[in-house]
Amino acid sequence: MEIFLQQLINSLSVASVTILIGMGITLIFGLAGIVNFAQGEFLMVGGMITWALVMAGVNFFVAMVVAMLAVGLLGLTAERTLFRFTLTRPMNGFIMSIGLSVILQNVVIRTLNEVQKSITPPVTAVWTVGGVDIIAMRAIVVAITAVVVAVTYFGISRSRYGVALRASVADQDTAALMGIPVKRYVTGVFVYGSVLAGLGGALMIALFPITPFTGSVIIIRGFAVSLIGGLGNVGGAVVGGLILGLVDALAAQYGFPQWTDAYSLIVMIVILILRPQGLLGGTMGPRAT
Amino acid sequence: MTNHNMQSPTQPVTARVSLPEAKPRYMRGIKEPTREEWCLGILILAGLIAFPFFDPGYRFLSLAVSTIFTAIALYGLSLQFGQAGIMSVGHAGIMGVGGYTAAILANQLGLGFWESLPLAMLLSALAAAVVGLPSLRVGGQHYIIITFCFCALLVIALTNGGTFTGAATGLDVGPIPGVFGIRFAKLDNMYFLCLAALTISIAVTFAIVHSPYGRTLWSIRENEPLARAVGINTNLHKIGVFAISGAFAGLGGILQTYYLRHISPELYGAFPSLYLALMIMLGGARPLYGPLIGSIIVNFLPELGGLDPIDSRIAYGVGLLLVILLLPGGVSGGLLSLYRRGTKTRHRLEKGRGLS
Structure with missing residues (x-):
C-alpha cells in the first residue's frame, strides 16, 4: 500500500505536467476553435529554453518565467501568421499545426542536438510524511499547477473576460455585436495556452530529462486529457489528467510496465467512443464538424 | 440499354441511348476518361516506364521504388480523404498491418509474396474498417486524433509482440519469388512490379471516383445529413471506403516489406503517418495524380535539394504551411487550376478574335 501511495504521489507530479498541457489544448481547441498539434512542441521548446538558461547560470524560477514569456511570444507569432487564416477551416489549421510541430522539432534538433537534456533539480529536499517520501520539487510542481488551475478556472468561469470569451464561443456574431473583440480573444486564448505549455515544459525539465522528441509523446497525452474531460472544460482537464495519472500509477505497479503508454490511449479511445463530448461535457470543439 | 426502374419516367434516357455499344454491367455508370485524361495518363505512364532506362543509378531508382509504394498507399488515403472527406493520420499503421501480415506469414508459415499478397x-482492409468504426460516432478532428492513437497503439503492440512480431528489431523476409523467370531481387524488376501495382491503383481510383459509388462518397463529404435523408446508408459506405483505403495501404505495405526485406515497428509509427498526411496535403487529395505528385515531392526533395534529413524535414514543414495557406488544393490542384485558367483564357482570346 505504501508503495502504491508512493507511486500515486509520484504520478501526481507527472499528472501536473499533463494537466498543464491538456489545459492549454482544451482552451485552444474548445474556446478558440484551433486544434494545435504543435502544443507538445511548444512545451518542449519551453523546456529547452529553461535548460539553456539554467545551464547559463540563471536561477530556475527566473528561467521558468522567461520560458513562459518566450513560448507565449511563439504562440502569438504562430497565431498571427498562421492560424488566423484558417479559423473558418479548422481542419486546415490542424494539418498546418502538424507542419509547425515538425518544423519546431527539427529546428531544435538543428540548433541543439538530439541528446536528452536535464538540469539538477533546483530544490533537492525530501520530506517524509507517514512513511512516504515526498520529493520537494514534485510537491512544488503540484502546487504551481494547482494555483494555475485555480486561476484559470475562476478566470474563465467568474471574471468578465471569461464570460466574454464564453459568449464569443457560444455565438460569435452576437458577441461581436455586443462589442466583444472576438478575434482578439482568440489570440488571447491561444497565447495563454502557449504560456501554459511553456510553464509545463519548464516544470517538466525540473522533474525528468527531455529530448526534442518529448513533444510528440506528450501531445497525445495532452489530447487524451482534454478529450477525456471535455473540450473547453478546465475542470475536465484536471479530471482527465488525474485519471491518466492514476492509470499510469496502477499500470506501473500492477500491470505490464511496457504497456503503460497503451493504457492511456485505450482509455481515451473508449471514452471518445462512449462519450464524444467528454466525461464532464464541453463544447463539441470547433463548430463540431 | 433498358431501364428497369419503372418509377422514374423523368430519367434522362437520351444520354444512355447515345452510348455506342452496351457496356458490361460492372462498367455501367463509370464515366469514360476524356481524351485529355487518356493523354495525360499515357504520358505519365510512359515517363515512369522510361525512367529506369535513363540510367538513374541505384540511389535514384530505389528512391523511385519508395515513391511508388508510398503513392499506392496514398491513393487509398486520397479516396478516404479526398472523396469521403475523412482524414486519417494513422495510415502508416494500416500499411504496417499489411507489411507485418506478410512478414509474419513468411516467418511462421513460410508463405511467399504472392500467397500473402x-x-x-484483406487484413489491412479489415483493420482499416475496424479503425474506421469510431468515425461513425465522432467526426472531424476527434476522429483524426483517434487514428493517431490507433497508430501509436499498433507500434506499442508490435514492439511488445515478442518473437511473433520480432519486437523492436522487427522481422526479415526473403525476396519475391520470380515469375516467368523474372527475378525481383533485381531493382529494375522490382520497380516495374511496383509500377504495375501503381498503374492498377490509379486505374481503380479513377474508376471509383467516376462511378456512382464515387458520387455517393462525394455526397457524404459534401452533406452527410442530406445524403442520409435521400436514403444513402452513409455508415456502410464510410466503412466501405475505409476498407478500400486499407486494401491500398496493405498493397503499399507489402511492397515496402518485400522491397526493404526487413521491417520494424518504427516504420509505422506516428511520424511516418504524419508524413503520409503531409504528402497527401502537398500533392492534393482530389486530383487523380495528386498522391503521386505528393509522394514524388517528399521522396525526391531531400536528394535533389542536397538537404540532410533534418533540413529536409524543416523544408517539408514549411512547404506544408505554404501549401495550406496559398494552395489549399495541393500542388496538383494548383497546377490544375493554372491549366484551367490557361485554357479559359485561350477560349476567351479565340472568342474575342472571332467577334472582332
Missing part, C-alpha cells in the same frame, strides 16, 4: 490486403 491477398491476405495482407
Whole structure:
C-alpha cells in the first residue's frame, strides 16, 4: 500500500505536467476553435529554453518565467501568421499545426542536438510524511499547477473576460455585436495556452530529462486529457489528467510496465467512443464538424 | 440499354441511348476518361516506364521504388480523404498491418509474396474498417486524433509482440519469388512490379471516383445529413471506403516489406503517418495524380535539394504551411487550376478574335 501511495504521489507530479498541457489544448481547441498539434512542441521548446538558461547560470524560477514569456511570444507569432487564416477551416489549421510541430522539432534538433537534456533539480529536499517520501520539487510542481488551475478556472468561469470569451464561443456574431473583440480573444486564448505549455515544459525539465522528441509523446497525452474531460472544460482537464495519472500509477505497479503508454490511449479511445463530448461535457470543439 | 426502374419516367434516357455499344454491367455508370485524361495518363505512364532506362543509378531508382509504394498507399488515403472527406493520420499503421501480415506469414508459415499478397490486403482492409468504426460516432478532428492513437497503439503492440512480431528489431523476409523467370531481387524488376501495382491503383481510383459509388462518397463529404435523408446508408459506405483505403495501404505495405526485406515497428509509427498526411496535403487529395505528385515531392526533395534529413524535414514543414495557406488544393490542384485558367483564357482570346 505504501508503495502504491508512493507511486500515486509520484504520478501526481507527472499528472501536473499533463494537466498543464491538456489545459492549454482544451482552451485552444474548445474556446478558440484551433486544434494545435504543435502544443507538445511548444512545451518542449519551453523546456529547452529553461535548460539553456539554467545551464547559463540563471536561477530556475527566473528561467521558468522567461520560458513562459518566450513560448507565449511563439504562440502569438504562430497565431498571427498562421492560424488566423484558417479559423473558418479548422481542419486546415490542424494539418498546418502538424507542419509547425515538425518544423519546431527539427529546428531544435538543428540548433541543439538530439541528446536528452536535464538540469539538477533546483530544490533537492525530501520530506517524509507517514512513511512516504515526498520529493520537494514534485510537491512544488503540484502546487504551481494547482494555483494555475485555480486561476484559470475562476478566470474563465467568474471574471468578465471569461464570460466574454464564453459568449464569443457560444455565438460569435452576437458577441461581436455586443462589442466583444472576438478575434482578439482568440489570440488571447491561444497565447495563454502557449504560456501554459511553456510553464509545463519548464516544470517538466525540473522533474525528468527531455529530448526534442518529448513533444510528440506528450501531445497525445495532452489530447487524451482534454478529450477525456471535455473540450473547453478546465475542470475536465484536471479530471482527465488525474485519471491518466492514476492509470499510469496502477499500470506501473500492477500491470505490464511496457504497456503503460497503451493504457492511456485505450482509455481515451473508449471514452471518445462512449462519450464524444467528454466525461464532464464541453463544447463539441470547433463548430463540431 | 433498358431501364428497369419503372418509377422514374423523368430519367434522362437520351444520354444512355447515345452510348455506342452496351457496356458490361460492372462498367455501367463509370464515366469514360476524356481524351485529355487518356493523354495525360499515357504520358505519365510512359515517363515512369522510361525512367529506369535513363540510367538513374541505384540511389535514384530505389528512391523511385519508395515513391511508388508510398503513392499506392496514398491513393487509398486520397479516396478516404479526398472523396469521403475523412482524414486519417494513422495510415502508416494500416500499411504496417499489411507489411507485418506478410512478414509474419513468411516467418511462421513460410508463405511467399504472392500467397500473402491477398491476405495482407484483406487484413489491412479489415483493420482499416475496424479503425474506421469510431468515425461513425465522432467526426472531424476527434476522429483524426483517434487514428493517431490507433497508430501509436499498433507500434506499442508490435514492439511488445515478442518473437511473433520480432519486437523492436522487427522481422526479415526473403525476396519475391520470380515469375516467368523474372527475378525481383533485381531493382529494375522490382520497380516495374511496383509500377504495375501503381498503374492498377490509379486505374481503380479513377474508376471509383467516376462511378456512382464515387458520387455517393462525394455526397457524404459534401452533406452527410442530406445524403442520409435521400436514403444513402452513409455508415456502410464510410466503412466501405475505409476498407478500400486499407486494401491500398496493405498493397503499399507489402511492397515496402518485400522491397526493404526487413521491417520494424518504427516504420509505422506516428511520424511516418504524419508524413503520409503531409504528402497527401502537398500533392492534393482530389486530383487523380495528386498522391503521386505528393509522394514524388517528399521522396525526391531531400536528394535533389542536397538537404540532410533534418533540413529536409524543416523544408517539408514549411512547404506544408505554404501549401495550406496559398494552395489549399495541393500542388496538383494548383497546377490544375493554372491549366484551367490557361485554357479559359485561350477560349476567351479565340472568342474575342472571332467577334472582332
